[in-house]
Amino acid sequence: MSAPALGAPLLELHGVTRSVHIPDREPLHILQGIDLSISTGDHVSIQGRSGSGKSTLLNILGLLDVPTTGELYFDGRPVSSMGEKQRAVSRGAQVGFIFQQFNLLPGRTALENVMTPLLYARGTQFWQRERLAARMLERVGLGDRLREKPHKLSGGEQQRIAIARALVRSPRLILADEPTGALDIDTGQRVMALLDEVALESGAALVTITHDANVAALAQRHYRLGDGILNAPELAA
Template sequence: MTLLRLEQVTRTVELPDAEPLHILRGVDLEVEVGDHVSIVGRSGSGKSTLLNLLGLLDEPTSGRLVFDDVPLERMRSGQRDRRRGRDVGFIFQQFNLLPGRSAIENVVTPLLYAPPAQFWRRRRLAADMLDRVGLGGRLDALPTQLSGGEQQRVAIARALVRGPRLILADEPTGALDVETGERVMALLDQVAEDSGAALITITHDRNVAALARRHYRLDAGVLTPTDADVAVGATVPVGTSAAAAPSPVAPAWPAASSPPVAMPSAFPGERL
């Protein structure tokens, strides 16, 4: 079943006193439910612009974007916002956790705008998701008390807690060391597969791209399907063999080095 489809999508920006800037050129892409797609490309290739379109944050200049059989042009602004909040989860290179809020408070945040069935169970849902990513013993830890890998796992839990149908991961391991990044991606891939969500990973990291089942390259706004070897090889630094890239490993997280720190369980003036 097709979840997301782009047909000859372009994105052009008009510049004052200059030629128009063509960021995306005739992009075709079809993503199935439960799919895992990687898109690799250098800086300036149009990856961020494509991510904004896939996440219903922007509109194409021309072409067609269809999400769950509904063309984007038929969605009113409010409908698009509600669909994005319900069906799309974002994971970024920077963790973007709320400072001064515990892990569970960060994961609860998307549920504050959820339907009643999720809203009234928000702490239970958040705790269950954190346990699923291996942080069941760190619910009350602040971001400053978590390692980089733990913070990214909190961000993953936050993106998945509402059960999105599409997960967009933008350089999700860019702020992590190689070993931690591999574990985070193996975890994300497994959780997405278990939940039946489609996962699109936008990256220039060969190890991250290798986990996907389908691969694309984005060059100067042109999206081209390719095979794993080409996609992975395209991201290897000069002088490095693609075959030398380490294989992804299953998540095997060490026990927390310190016990969880008890913190307030609610935002000021509100019980979560």
């Protein structure tokens, strides 16, 4: 598959830092001067060991957190000018999260879990939420498991539900935190191919946070994060 043409910048980080103040101790500096630009149609991976700041950076990219200093621009707008409610609205409409912990609703079926983001949609997406959710579950290979609840599914199946839920609203930004962590190698490759396919179809930006060098290498640009510092990108061959 050829690389898609990149569009306008969707995310821009300029000198972003994130620190946590701890009583009676020096501040903990998690991110240090991050500069990064991610455009629509982009696929970027960020690789780093546990404790390197990957999850903190993901939370900032997904508007769950804000920088201590520096500026994040989302679709050209400085996030510092948004209130918490405005960030939540933009996040719900434009960002799809694939969390390592799945975060599924235990009492709901696979179909109901994937439908959840569409309950906040408008127009066609809201009225056709069941059909859209069923179609996305079919795409991740779970078309025969629509009525099953998470406790009856394997870890890999639960992760595919989480992926379907993240993609069902066709977000402009897909943030995947260890998206293949609970999958075998073959299923993991299919999932990454699906993420790339959906991102390409919709023109979305895809950011993969991972410790897996094989997953990271699938991106167009591959960054390494260590001690809160983002190294220069390695380009795909």
